[in-house]
Amino acid sequence: MQKIIILDFGSQTTQLIGRRVRELDTFCEILPYNKMPLDDPDVIGVILSGSPYSVYDPEAFKIDLAQLRGRYPILGICYGAQFMSHTLGGRVEPAPSREYGRQHLTTIDLANPLFQGFELGSQVWMSHGDTITALPEGFRCIASTETVQFAAYQAEGEPLWGVQFHPEVFHSVQGTQLLRNFVVGVCGSQQDWSAASFVETTVAELRQQLGQDRVILGLSGGVDSSVAAVLLNRAIGDRLTCIFVDHGLLRKDEFQQVMDDYKVLGLNVIGVDASQKFFGDLAGVTDPEQKRKIIGRDFVEVFNAEAKKITDARWLAQGTIYPDRIESLNITGKTIKSHHNVGGLPKEMNLQLCEPLKWLFKDEVRRVGRQLQMPEHLITRHPFPGPGLAVRILGDITPERVRILQEADDIYIRALREYKVRLSGDEARRVLAAGVPAQMQDGEVEVSLYDQVWQAGAILLATVRSVGVMGDERTYEHPVALRAVTSTDAMTADWAHLPYDFMARVSNDIINHVRGVNRVCYDISSKPPATIEWE
Numbered sequence: 384m385q386k387i388i389i390l391d392f393g394s395q396t397t398q399l400i401g402r403r404v405r406e407l408d409t410f411c412e413i414l415p416y417n418k419m420p421l422d423d424p425d426v427i428g429v430i431l432s433g434s435p436y437s438v439y440d441p442e443a444f445k446i447d448l449a450q451l452r453g454r455y456p457i458l459g460i461c462y463g464a465q466f467m468s469h470t471l472g473g474r475v476e477p478a479p480s481r482e483y484g485r486q487h488l489t490t491i492d493l494a495n496p497l498f499q500g501f502e503l504g505s506q507v508w509m510s511h512g513d514t515i516t517a518l519p520e521g522f523r524c525i526a527s528t529e530t531v532q533f534a535a536y537q538a539e540g541e542p543l544w545g546v547q548f549h550p551e552v553f554h555s556v557q558g559t560q561l562l563r564n565f566v567v568g569v570c571g572s573q574q575d576w577s578a579a580s581f582v583e584t585t586v587a588e589l590r591q592q593l594g595q596d597r598v599i600l601g602l603s604g605g606v607d608s609s610v611a612a613v614l615l616n617r618a619i620g621d622r623l624t625c626i627f628v629d630h631g632l633l634r635k636d637e638f639q640q641v642m643d644d645y646k647v648l649g650l651n652v653i654g655v656d657a658s659q660k661f662f663g664d665l666a667g668v669t670d671p672e673q674k675r676k677i678i679g680r681d682f683v684e685v686f687n688a689e690a691k692k693i694t695d696a697r698w699l700a701q702g703t704i705y706p707d708r709i710e711s712l713n714i715t716g717k718t719i720k721s722h723h724n725v726g727g728l729p730k731e732m733n734l735q736l737c738e739p740l741k742w743l744f745k746d747e748v749r750r751v752g753r754q755l756q757m758p759e760h761l762i763t764r765h766p767f768p769g770p771g772l773a774v775r776i777l778g779d780i781t782p783e784r785v786r787i788l789q790e791a792d793d794i795y796i797r798a799l800r801e802y803k804v805r806l807s808g809d810e811a812r813r814v815l816a817a818g819v820p821a822q823m824q825d826g827e828v829e830v831s832l833y834d835q836v837w838q839a840g841a842i843l844l845a846t847v848r849s850v851g852v853m854g855d856e857r858t859y860e861h862p863v864a865l866r867a868v869t870s871t872d873a874m875t876a877d878w879a880h881l882p883y884d885f886m887a888r889v890s891n892d893i894i895n896h897v898r899g900v901n902r903v904c905y906d907i908s909s910k911p912p913a914t915i916e917w918e
């Protein structure tokens with residue numbers, strides 16, 4: 384299958400480049416800058432990403448361009464462009480001030496293949512400390528902004544381009560067009576990577592790989608494991624056994640609802656209510672890490688006990704997705720993200736790993752889910768932490784506290800689903816690109832607040848009490864904090880700016896209907912320095 388290779392020099396936006404290329408129905412792989420697969424015959428083009436380094440940093444990542452030139456079309460983005468210019472005889476210098484933010488292309492060579500369909504004045508997003516001050520011999524400037532003379536260049540007569548702006552970010556309004564010009568126009572992508580083709584080829588591959596074997600899969604109610612299950616079910620029917628463990632720390636009624644959804648989807652699911660065991664082991668535990676350890680351990684015990692009953696199983700399937708596996712680099716060049724895995728299945732079970740979604744980004748998983756005709760509420764469900772509400776109750780966990788939090792959370796989440804907002808511009812494009820099922824009309828889309836945010840939930844501050852008054856009575860109860868964030872990958876997140884009238888209504892509803900809560904706060908912390916979850 385045709386593919387684009389994106390060599391990662393450590394930029395925060397490298398994954399975004401990958402997502403944009405996939406949105407052009409073209410398969411791509413993101414690899415560390417020094418792992419170019421030179422013997423892969425399917426590669427049709429190479430993109431060099433940005434980097435936190437300057438080309439002059441002694442530790443800056445370098446590659447041998449001679450291995451790529453003449454073999455593949457190349458597009459350098461930001462550092463990628465500066466690195467090529469610097470290495471091939473041009474000049475790169477610190478910019479008088481950091482070039483950051485929106486700029487407009489005031490000159491463009493509209494005849495250049497990279498700028499087909501562009502409009503003069505097109506907005507682009509810059510973010511760099513250095514700038515190119517002279518191009519290598521035989522290179523030609525093909526676009527400028529008011530302050531950046533060499534915003535884009537091409538090596539004369541060669542399929543090698545550099546752009547100092549970031550076409551992958553939303554603020555570069557025609558960025559996707561530029562990437563399309565490179566990926567489709569120059570590299571010749573046939574654009575045959577789609578959800579439908581993915582389902583077709585993956586089902587065929589799974590049948591081939593698994594034969595008559597039996598497979599076990601741990602379901603969480605989340606989109607990744609659910610889509611993996613439905614895909615496997617398509618391939619091998621009820622030779623797939625799914626295990627869904629209820630630790631008693633799910634959202635209100637969630638276990639039953641998700642079990643019902645799975646039944647409708649025809650999945651062979653064993654639901655295990657292990658809440659008593661979890662509550663017993665968590666009693667009196669207040670330390671967040673301790674809670675996580677206990678839940679992780681209990682989960683493995685319960686899962687294993689069920690898995691062992693399926694004595695002829697040969698495979699363990701997981702909903703691992705591509706961002707879980709990309710080796711992202713940090714500034715030291717060390718890999719900072721390691722693969723999360725369902726830990727500790729007994730060795731004697733001798734299971735092989737099957738990860739049918741391992742090449743997909745989250746939005747693609749959702750597209751595949753739609754292709755498989757899964758219900759929309761399963762596909763657009765917010766991420767939810769494995770330890771569940773345990774990490775959203777400060778202090779020790781009791782069934783009563785879980786009940787209070789479930790009620791408050793339920794009011795909040797329902798209200799988020801009901802409240803509709805109209806978005807335009809960058810925001811509208813962001814939610815559409817994330818796969819939210821909405822139509823653009825007159826430049827606007829209508830979505831629920833639930834679909835607008837990445838994740839939301841309520842937190843019970845069970846270690847805090849405050850005074851209130853209800854009717855004529857003094858109350859002395861716990862506050863609930865509400866959290867909602869926008870994000871693309873949960874690595875960074877911003878608190879969502881929810882409408883005041885919405886917050887006022889939810890606050891009233893919670894205080895009036897949830898016994899045990901007399902105050903509601905809204906968490907206005909970003910990540911970093913805060914995290915999304917409180918514990």
Ligand code: XMP
Pocket residue numbers: 675766767768769770838873910913914915916917
């Ligand atoms: P933080 O709190 O680290 O969360 O900003 C980032 C994302 O990860 C989710 N999360 C977890 N997911 N097991 C999970 O499966 C966990 O232990 C866990 N802790 C946090 C969190 O909900 C957010 O989406």
